[in-house]
Amino acid sequence: MYQQLFCKVVDSFPNRKAIFWISGLAIAIFSTACTPTRESSSATQPITAESPGSVPNQAEDEQATLTMAVIPWQVTTEQEKQLQPLANYLTQALKRPFKFQITKDYDQAVEALIQGKAELAYLGPSSYIAARLRDPKIEPLVSPINQDTKRPWYTSVIITSNSSSIKTLQNLKGKRFAFVTKLSTSGYIVPMAHFQDIGINPEQDFTKVIFSGSHDKSKQALAKGEVDAIADDRRSYTEQVKQGKFDPRKYTIIWESVPLPSVPIVASSKVSIELKNALKKALIDAPAGLIDPSGAIGAGYTLVQDGDYDIVRDFQKRVTTK
Incomplete structure (x- = not known):
């Protein structure tokens, strides 16, 4: 709406x-x-x-x-x-x-x-x-x-490493996950609300949960293999792909939110x-x-x-x- x-x-x-x-x-x-x-x-x-x-x-x-x-x-x-x-x-x-x-x-x-x-x-x-x-x-x-x-909005996404074999959000159970910070809309608030909707409790269902402090640091943690999946801003992810810092062949977006005001x-x-x-x-x-x-x-x-x-x-x- x-x-x-x-x-x-x-x-x-x-x-x-x-x-x-x-x-x-x-x-x-x-x-x-x-x-x-x-x-x-x-x-x-x-x-x-x-x-x-x-x-x-x-x-x-x-x-x-x-x-x-x-x-x-x-x-x-x-x-x-x-x-x-x-x-x-x-x-x-x-x-x-x-x-x-x-x-x-x-x-x-x-x-x-x-x-x-x-x-x-x-x-x-x-x-x-x-x-x-x-x-x-x-x-x-x-x-x-x-x-x-060309719109004043962005989306929250959950990105996984292809080496983790994660295909769906339910596959995140038993895996390591990175949020950005509890004040981040796309890096915590929106994906957390969706987790609650589908019955996932990160503190109980994930083996490790970290708060990286920035979108950049979350992607670094994923690239280094420190976590299996992250919550991110799609624009931030796309920008790093364009800059050649992230190989899209190695990662998959398995979930994307509704548009959020920029x-x-x-x-x-x-x-x-x-x-x-x-x-x-x-x-x-x-x-x-x-x-x-x-x-x-x-x-x-x-x-x-x-x-x-x-x-x-x-x-x-x-x-x-x-």
Whole structure:
């Protein structure tokens, strides 16, 4: 139901820029009448735009560096290189320094946003929901459009090694399995909800369960033979296949979820409406083929709102109440 409605809404507009300007008009009209009602804490890795020029005649706060906390989808060194062009573009588009801060884990990204250490964050849907529970004024702005599907969604998948002889989900019993983290939508929440639906209890039915901390590390564990199967994001898996890091002949996707709303770029409650709108415009107008915060080659961005993530809230309720 969610994905069908989502498709109709997206398909009803001729292009992404139309969505932005229509949403902007709605914001302008309603704003005149309404009042806006764990693990280690090791240092994060900042990626700042190279040689950002100063902007004359701007107030001091308008010259301050904008920071976006990013969840760890890739190995840190690779993610740094891939994010640099986007940092440079946003510095030019916003006329102020912009940097990315790759966090150690999902929790650290949420904390950076909540504690004001970052004005923005690229959070998984479940991480965004967790952050909004702590600060209801946190707002999702845009999300990347998937290059393969040309839609603002992605899916959760379960991938097995062909050497394990696993053909069905029931064959996972007695095997070793890797989730990403309990805050990962595709790497835990959604596949866990499905396991419960079909009567699989990972803690009891699997011989080993690990939480790798990132999608990249889960795939590494599968490639090294440390586990027999993993929960992953299909876009992340596809991207590594394209890069030649994963041989699809050695692995099989044995399950795929319904479409899930894409990972949002989120603004803290301290970000002004003017800056939010400037960020939306800059990202909607971003050049084609520019790497998005996940490290994937994107097909642009589309506007999102809190209600788009209700399907993920439904999955969370199924997992946390059983």
